[in-house]
Amino acid sequence: MRSSAPVACHGRTGLIYIDGRWVQSTSTATHNVENPDTGDVIAVVPECNAQDLDKAVQAAYNAFHDGPWANQFSGAERRDALIAVADAIEEHRAELELIESINTGKPISDMHVEVDDTIDLFRHFAGYADKVEGRHIGHQTNQTIEGYTVKVPVGVVGFINAFNYPLNLLGWKVAPALAAGCTVYFAYLLEKTGKFPPGVFNVGQALVDHDLVDKIGFTGSVATGKHVIRSTASTQNVRSTSVELGGKSPGVVMPDADLDKTAQLVVSGCMSNAGMNCNALTRLWVHRDIYDEFMPKIKAAAESMVLGAPQRRHGDGPVIDKRQFDRVMEYIRIGKEEDKAAVLTGGERAFDRGDARIATEEIFGPVLSVLEPFDSLDEVIEIERKNEFGLAAGIFSRNHQDIKKFTRKLRSGTIWVNTYNALFSYLPFGGFRNSGFGRELGYESFDGYLVPKSIIDDVSY
Template sequence: MTTDAPLVELLPNVKAFIGEKRKMLIDGKWVTAKSGEFFEVVNPATGEVIAHAPSGGKADVDAAVAAAKRAFESGPWGKITPAERGKIIWRIGDLIMKYQEELAQLEALDNGKPISVARAADVVLAAELFQYMAGWCTKLDGRVLNLSVPYTPGVEYHAYTRREPVGVVAQIIPWNFPLLMAAWKLGPALASGCTVVMKLAEETPLSGLKLAEIMQEAGVPDGAVNIITGFGETCGAPLAAHPDVAKVAFTGSTEVGKLIARAASNDLKKVTLELGGKSPNIILNDADLNIAIPSAANAIFFNHGQCCCAGSRLFIQEGVYDEVVAGIAEIARNMKVGPGLDPTTEMGPLVSQVQFDRVSGFLKSGIDQGASFAAGGARVGDKGYFVAPTVITNVREDMKVYQEEIFGPVVTATRFKDADDELLRMANDTIYGLGGGVYTRDISKAHKIAARIRTGTVWINTYNIFDASMPFGGFKQSGWGREMGVEVFNNYLETKSVCVGLG
């Protein structure tokens, strides 16, 4: 269902921001690409060009990494006290909320997501992430060790550990949550004392460039954070392979994640990867369907299905199968699909023509392989990259729509008889292991199933709940390492042992 409500009027500052060719932030200065080239930024709701960003390349990467290296080795970021570092990071969060409407409009315009979601979720969670990480700056301590070395008369030992920043970090973020993913990466890296070169997704660079302005306003020293724009092959690849980068943090597809890992292997960089998913979502006969049906719909249709942990494989016990499928299909048919700047929109467009073609190809494959559509399955409107929220039934385990990550608002519904080993086999029979869910009133069943789902996060009687304190990451080919929580600092800190002979 499309909407025809009037669009949110862009703020003057937003109009000015997109009205001129943007620049990158390198060593505290706003610069164009050394090649002088720009690329077009497209509004996915219309397919029209709305802005231009620099097409950065290897020379720009070299300049940004050199700036980050200077800032780390001799700049003020590594010399200020942890408390002062925390105050700066906290100010970033405050300023994100100060510019909440500008950032929300840029996200809705650039990514296509509903502005109501951008205001309430993306912007707020980004601010909270920085402020959560700010509190850790004064708490990243080492510890004193009690050694058990053989006794030597007259000699004692004092041993302890230090936790030190890894150095220059390359961060490459995706287009599905542009602002929030930037926060997930930058917050812990800065709290750890690292310096950063971040490459924004070429599809959605606008909110990240606004965030770069905010970081300057917050007092982040020159060179501590460098924000660059460009394409994966010409900008991301040389950044991941750069010899002066100590660690790479990447969020994106599993296919590209493998390329990142290969590039980093030449000099054994540290790597964290948050990659794809094909998450199982299980509804048992005893589930509260008033909770399970809308939650399972949100699990797949949130952010247009462009969510790495989307609940895209729905397993429904046979006693409630028909009711659940009918309920989710009804939600799908009645969702308001429209531009992100329409305040009544519930689901916006896919991010690009490439993504639209990809999802459309999966829908065609479902038809060709004999699946049925309980809802959706087609384009919405005649402009922009809109796909109707889709529920697929009559699926088999060998179908592409069942096996592969679609990254769109498409869910497969599979019937099962018993909550037994066969159910868990189906749930875990995937190369991915990022998210999953289970709905039941039986708390014992819930915990037993959660323990056996091979994913980094399991939600029980809910889905898509995120918090800065809750670690997020994947098993199997869904990635390495964790975002958020105290666990994230394992990505950005080295542990050094110091042993002193007290003769």
């Protein structure tokens, strides 16, 4: 194993951020953060308890109802605050790239892109902050009654994020929520901007069971997402929930596809970020006419991937920890034992009918399941309609009729055509069925943190 130096986080070891201050946790329990590449402990963080959590929620609640962020700050002031966050991230990008590379095992080149995306997220959502609009309804049945709507922030929002893109996913959730005027949870860089009143953002554990929380945003596994939904339904106060869950996303290669280019797109679509993408292309359908020609190209593309230490500029990093690695290997073992799959790069060839666990359950690792060759796009669409997930899909073809049929009939939140994994801050992202509900990114995400309020005024009074 390679060795890595420990990372110091501004001398605030053991402290948590609540109500505009770094404070000591009331918990004595700690958690070791390990470098996935080396196994070295790079940080020791407190495991917050219910008492810490309650303080953080109360701070956010007070900040929302009595503080200036939602009540006195104009949209333009919130816009400027979010732009200041983007500027701070840009100023500290080198240390963020290094720290997150060590934390996640990602190469510096990957972290460079992730930091770029996070900066873009804060600047993009800053643009919505001063553009919250209502509607004027006007006279309907009564000439003296005026009706109009205003949109107000939903309130205190609790976030639970996944481990695969810790910095980027934080931007996905925090930026639109703050732009809308909600109070949420991020720490040091937001503090440094000097633009955020105490209590507007805090760092703590999940707020699912707390009655002062108005909305929960979750990204993670289906099992945990269902638990979050059940928990929010069983609390004293009903609250809004947005969950972005897993996927088992199909990719379809049609006979007229550019096979060399498509092989590279498929492999990167599956295996980028060590396969730890909720929208990873993990179910591959290849038309029978090109199956034999395409399989060696997929094999070669997969074998061309280079593993590298995180601090190198290029290469692919490890999965996040040993537990995740063992999970990936267990699925491969199960696939072999079910006698429904074989490892292509091991020189064996087998047709997978598509019902093996390795082909139907989310693995969250660099594993591509190549299914039986197909003859008709309609049969693929019919099978994928039974897929328990509906987060993403891809089709590789030059035939516009096939593309139109696939994109219209498949129930997937994002469908890529002749590309894969391209996401943009201005386009919504989310899924159907067990892939969750609600949307990240785009205006739809921002609007999800606002609720309409109707005002009815008798002007004759």
